[in-house]
Amino acid sequence: MNAPAPLVELVRGGLREGVHFGSAVLLEADGSVRTEIGDARSPMFPRSTVKPAQALAMLRAGLELPDDADLALGASSHNGEPGHVARAAAVLARHGLDEDALRCPPDLPMHEPSRESWLAGGAGPGRLAMNCSGKHAAMLATCRQLGWSTADYLDPEHPLQRGAREVVAELSGDRVELTTVDGCGAPLFAISLLGLARLFRGLVTADGQARRVADAMREHPWLVAGTDRDDTALMTAIPGLLSKIGAEGVLAMALPDGRAAAVKISDGASRARGPVAVEVLRAFGEDTASPELRAIAEQPVLGGGEPVGVLRVVPGALG
Known part of the structure; x- marks a missing residue:
């Protein structure tokens, strides 16, 4: 087993203050x-x-x-902005359900202005505001349309979740032997980074329903994430790129021709993902000069409200 490598460094005042270690495959x-x-x-x-x-x-x-925008939301980790919440609620309403049917935990919007507005309106944590509510709404819609039970839709043995496990194993090429519970309450299947990169490659190179998922996400990047989010910036800046972040410093991407990458920051640092994502695109020879990518390629370190350092990819880390 290879040890994680130094991927991202924090430099302040000319001093290398710290390093985020990680693993990656392109x-x-x-x-x-x-x-x-x-x-x-x-x-x-x-x-x-x-x-x-x-x-x-x-x-x-x-x-x-009826709308592939709903499919994009079903694959999202959204900000909880009003447009995200309203669309998730509409998916539920079309199937005779409301917020109470969701089994994701209550939360506040991730997007700060939306959270402030939410709280100012007297609302507390809600399931629709949780970043996975789009996925859960789509899961419930699937259960309603197929005549499956909704109360236990997160059970690993529910036909919905058995199907998800099969797709993850098929596209990744890995045997799924470890299963736990994700932060949203849904089953979470362990695969390798190599398997994750293969999974994303399969989404962009396949035809039919797999391509439909990739196309929906690429057409609606704001629904996949939201304002000031890495996935939105990446898919907006690079035509045809499929990108999806995960908690604990995970990121996967695929270009239309099948080039793909998966990254895991060992300490789970989310702020390290943007610089690594842009460096991966540079390694693939993509143009990363757009304003969206420049904004996430290096993260400023502030002192007294002014930039005094930078979080950046370790030179030569990706070859």
Whole structure:
């Protein structure tokens, strides 16, 4: 097993203050390994990066959606902005359900202005505001349309979740032997970083329902994440890029020709993901000069309200 490698460094006042370690794998268009750093072959929990696979499982089960924007929301980790909340609520309402049917935990919007407005209106934590409510609304819609029970839709043995496990195993090429519970309450399946990169490559290179999931996300990047979020910036800046972050410093991406990457920051640092994502795109030869990507390529370190340092990818970390 290879040890995690230094991927991101914090430099302040000319001093290298700290390093975020991690593992990464980059695939060529034909699926061969281009770069492998750290441990990319042991099981890990990919968190929300597998939401596109869960959305694909819903389509394969028979979910019908009138608008692919709802499919994008079903694969999202959204900000809880008003447009996200309203669309999730509408998906539930079309199937005779309301917020009480959701089994994700109550939360406040991630987006600060939306959270302030939410609280100013007298609302407390709610399930619709939780960043996974779009996925859970789509899961409930699938259950209603297929005649499956809704009260236990998060049970790992529910047909919905068995289908999700099968899709994750199929696209990743990994045996799924470890299952736990994600932060939103849904089953979470362990795969390798290499398997995660293969999963994303499969989404962009396949036809039919897998491509439909990828296309929905790429067409509606704001619904996948929201204002000032890495996924929104990445998919807005690079035409055809599929990108999805996950908690604990996980990120997966795929370009239209099948080049793909998966990254795990060992200490779970979310602020390290943006710089690594942009560096991956540079390694693939993509143009990263857009304002959206410049904004996340280096994270400023402030002192007294002014920039005094930077969080950046370690030079040469990705080859």
